[in-house]
Amino acid sequence: MALTDITRREVERAIEECDRLGRDAFLKHHGFQPARRYLLSHKGKHYDSKAIVGVAHGFLSGQQPLAASDFSGGAAHAAGLLKSFGFDIAEEHPVTGLTVDDLVHRVTHLKVNRSSGHRALYQPIALLWAMGRALRGEPRLLPWSETEKALKTLLERHGARGERLRPDYPLASLHRVGVWALHDYAEPVPTAHGDAQVRRWFDANQPLGGLAEPLYELFRESEVTRLAVIDELVDTFFDGLDCSPLLNDVGLVDLEAADLTETTERGSEPWLITAAEYERGCRLVEQREAKSQWERVSRTTQSPRRSRAVRRLVLGRSKGLCENPQCTGQPADVTDQKHPILEVDHVMDLANGGRDHPSQMVALCPNCHAVKTRGRTRETLRKTLLRVAAERHNAMPRTV
Template sequence: MAQSEVTRTEVLQALAEYDRLGRDAFLDRYGFQRARTYLLVHEGRSYDSKAVLGAAHGFLPGRRPLRARDLSGGADHAVRVLRALGFEVVRASFGEEELMALVTRLKVSHHPVDGPSRYQPLTLLWAIGRAVNDGQRLLPWTSTDERLKPLLAAHGRPHQRNRPEYPLAALHRAKLWDMADVEGPVPPAHGDAELKAWFTRQRPTSGLVAPVHDLVRRSGLARLRAVDHLLATYFGDLDHAPLLADVGLDGDRMADDLDPAPGPDAPAGPAVPVMPTGPVIPVIPIYEEAPAAPRDPLVLAANYERLCRLVEGGEAERHGRRTDRTTSRPVRSASARRAVLERSEGRCENPGCPGQPVDVTDRGTAILEIDHVDPLADGGRDHPAGMIALCPNCHAVKTRGRTRHRLAERLLAVARERHTALLNRDA
């Protein structure tokens, strides 16, 4: 294909011209529209990927620039060419709905007895867990093979081979998996000896595509939605706790928003402080102010409703019937906890709170604890309507104080009132 003749040198020349002319003039000169799907990122700036590749072709000796209609293979091929040349190409916009569209369109094989294959969902859960825990997106083939094989053996279908080659090739075709340091196209996810030989020969460094990795690390809500869909679709009524523990998605962090993963040039740790000379001056602790509450009530209400839907195990329409059935599965519990924290807007929900700590956690969030005021042991639900966010002082009074029973009744009423009011805020 003509654009495959382009080298990194010609692309850099096109980028320089783009910077000189500006975006609109560059696109007008080469006959391209603004990119809607992919952007080339270089030295902190974004460029229209197809337009850059088309212009770069014109810098080849004796060649002319390529117009949009001349680019064979479409946008996906342009992305592969640019990435093969060492450039970073990302989606122009990527959010929860784009993620869910990719996840819900997975094509998996179906066994007549066992049902749908679990290779791809297991690999996705494992990669999401890595995004949360260590932020590492790409792994060498040897590490991927060593880590995925036992996971596939432990949680895959009995009659399926615990071979990582199949899910990686399938997820690459589904636009969810990057294959770096490879030559030529990635083979389809079928066959046996040929597929195994390709991975043995190419030994790809691979992982989630950058937009998916960044989103599932950063957004707890996006992560919960993706994980919940994978578990409900491919793992039915099984106990999800062991699987989530094995992929590193157990515990409260599964629902937390996290900072973007550090880049490869980030320092390994804090710099060693320079000790001052002279007399020692006592250090007085300085407490940071609690984070500001969200200001957009409609965004808060929308996020709260989506989390409640995850808790209730359904995707009912906003004004449809709400089910009272909940489960104690990890995703539901994490969603309920996250929903209550969203609802609290960083403030203790006890109306009589004498004052919560003004300090914040290491991640800059308010110091709050989630309590089931409608106790699970007494048949209460693992649901935001029966849970409340309390500062440590109010939580201690509610748990051990002499007035705890009277306070619990008041807090349960508050939780139900705030739950109902928030769901109806945008009605």
């Protein structure tokens, strides 16, 4: 085994295989983990440098791909070899040991400065913009000039608490906690402290940047997580503000209609969700619920807060069928968005102490919903549905 036998030709064949299989399948097939630090940048896309070199070895005559344990992926080995062939190597922010859930937690627990007693909007505006890009499948990484222009426009329109036109400041903070990736820079990234230093660094280095890749993929693929994170950001940072113009500008308004028309691996039932999505969504909903209890006194808006993520969780749990065990039939048709004709309902009204949580909500066909709301037997049906909601929630598979 000798890395020095590999040429650019074998590397390009490994890149072609990664493009054909997709990153996750490529890594799984060859037994590699995602790159912790060094990424190969090629034609606007990024690849795990060590995995590419290991697979490239298998394209040498009479050789097999190398296992991850056979060699080092560091700057002096795999990454250095790729650089010698003229490839650009991007250095990802080190987030060793952080899971996707860790990164989501960092997004929903942002530490921001306050102005006049309110949380500054720099970071949430930047994150919502990036989430909209992920939803539309736009490139994860952008040159600094494009990022700066887009975020300046949003800060000018929606910086309702005196935010200056300074996109560099929030991105330095998000990068510091591993949420925002920066590539192709020569000098160490400064902290978000030191006003002039941060501006000078971005202007001088012109980095390529965007959401950390695990977050980008999660926000692109999981509607439940996306809705839950948007709910959390809006509730935490935009209390007393109408954020609908901002959500409209970043493409995050009519999510349910937009998402369900996409072609997904779930085929004709794109509203279905996995056990992992259900579990993560419930954790985020419960986190939001707990926070709202101790923040309620200080909130400007006192009305109960309804979560779109919860409705999506219940719909996915229902498998497209009315959850009333006494249902005598429901529409076999679906909506234009391939949505089952079901209405997600709180068994107990929020105003009467009910929870905005899947354990107290059900998906009902229009007829059963009408009976539950104004039928003569509604009180008996409510008791049945409250039991069913808890049973359905508790029966959902849990990830290990």
